[in-house]
Amino acid sequence: MKKKVLIIGANGFTGRRILDDLARNQSYQVTGCSLHEDICPRSADYHFIRTDICDNEAVSSLFETVQPDVVVNTSALSVPDYCETHHEEADAINITAVAHLAELCQIHHSRLIHLSTDFVFSGNTNRLYSEEDTPDPVNYYGYTKLEGEKQIASLCTNYAIVRIVVVYGASLPGQHGNILQLVANRLRNNEEVFVVSDQWRTPTYVGDVSQGVEKLINHHHNGIYHICGSDCLTIADIAHQVADVLGLNRTLIRPVTTKEMNEKTPRPHFSGLSIEKARRELRYQPHTLEEGIRRMFGL
Numbered sequence: 001m002k003k004k005v006l007i008i009g010a011n012g013f014t015g016r017r018i019l020d021d022l023a024r025n026q027s028y029q030v031t032g033c034s035l036h037e038d039i040c041p042r043s044a045d046y047h048f049i050r051t052d053i054c055d056n057e058a059v060s061s062l063f064e065t066v067q068p069d070v071v072v073n074t075s076a077l078s079v080p081d082y083c084e085t086h087h088e089e090a091d092a093i094n095i096t097a098v099a100h101l102a103e104l105c106q107i108h109h110s111r112l113i114h115l116s117t118d119f120v121f122s123g124n125t126n127r128l129y130s131e132e133d134t135p136d137p138v139n140y141y142g143y144t145k146l147e148g149e150k151q152i153a154s155l156c157t158n159y160a161i162v163r164i165v166v167v168y169g170a171s172l173p174g175q176h177g178n179i180l181q182l183v184a185n186r187l188r189n190n191e192e193v194f195v196v197s198d199q200w201r202t203p204t205y206v207g208d209v210s211q212g213v214e215k216l217i218n219h220h221h222n223g224i225y226h227i228c229g230s231d232c233l234t235i236a237d238i239a240h241q242v243a244d245v246l247g248l249n250r251t252l253i254r255p256v257t258t259k260e261m262n263e264k265t266p267r268p269h270f271s272g273l274s275i276e277k278a279r280r281e282l283r284y285q286p287h288t289l290e291e292g293i294r295r296m297f298g299l
């Protein structure tokens with residue numbers, strides 16, 4: 001029998017990739033849900049039910065209709081600068097709505113796969129974080145995502161929390177872009193681009209998030225999984241790789257320190273995540289950054 005999978009946040013960058021990949025797979029019966037109408041209503045492979053996850057009644061009725069075996073929550077208020085100044089909105093989507101989803105998953109015996117972030121960590125380190133390390137977020141977005149994780153761990157008995165990092169890939173019209181796309185656009189226009197040279201990340205190809213989520217749908221352990229790339233490098237290094245792989249002018253890239261960038265919202269200095277657990281337990285195998293860039297730009 002096909003597994004019934006409900007993907008929440010299905011218009012989002014990561015959610016849409018997961019929706020498309022699962023909908024193509026005959027093992028799943030897929031329903032997408034998002035705040036707005038389906039951004040790409042062309043497929044007969046999935047159902048789409050527009051729902052606000054902050055509306056408890058609507059979400060309860062969504063569960064009654066879909067009766068999901070698995071719920072993948074990719075929805076979030078995920079812009080750190082916005083969360084820093086909109087606490088109530090961030091709490092509602094990233095904490096309260098997540099707790100309600102967790103309760104409904106428990107009632108309906110659904111497995112919950114929930115996307116979270118490297119920003120739960122402080123970044124005061126110089127080694128990759130494991131799932132055992134203690135989170136200590138430095139901004140409000142990270143705080144709300146960590147609180148969402150805690151709600152799930154306390155309310156659900158069948159769940160996986162998937163921490164991902166700087167997700168990249170080709171985006172659809174209407175979706176937000178990513179730093180790799182921004183760098184490519186600027187360099188192609190012969191414009192300078194300023195990027196931080198002292199913040200380390202393990203960037204994640206969007207197809208690898210989808211790969212990891214599918215493995216976790218069919219895996220029965222509970223807990224946290226780090227799903228990201230295996231290359232750990234600074235944002236400036238990422239920009240240089242984009243230039244090199246695409247054959248663009250790398251001298252237009254201007255590396256600056258976090259201090260010089262002077263952003264209002266603090267960000268972790270080093271938030272590379274270790275994927276040893278995912279490799280061992282799920283046989284997760286991410287693309288290298290170079291392979292991911294090639295896929296993203298269709299090379």
Ligand SMILES: NC(=O)c1ccc[n+]([C@@H]2O[C@H](COP(=O)([O-])OP(=O)(O)OC[C@H]3O[C@@H](n4cnc5c(N)ncnc54)[C@H](OP(=O)(O)O)[C@@H]3O)[C@@H](O)[C@H]2O)c1
Nearest residue numbers: 009011012013014034035036052053075076117164166167
């Ligand atoms: N992107 C990254 O680099 C990154 C890095 C680390 C962690 N993450 C985490 O990964 C997840 C996915 O990130 P993303 O960047 O792919 O997300 P995204 O593109 O910002 O998409 C999030 C989606 O959530 C939906 N949404 C927001 N509020 C909603 C509501 N009240 N009810 C229903 N749907 C709602 C939006 O739907 P509409 O479009 O229909 O309004 C949006 O498309 C998030 O949990 C994020 O915290 C992302």
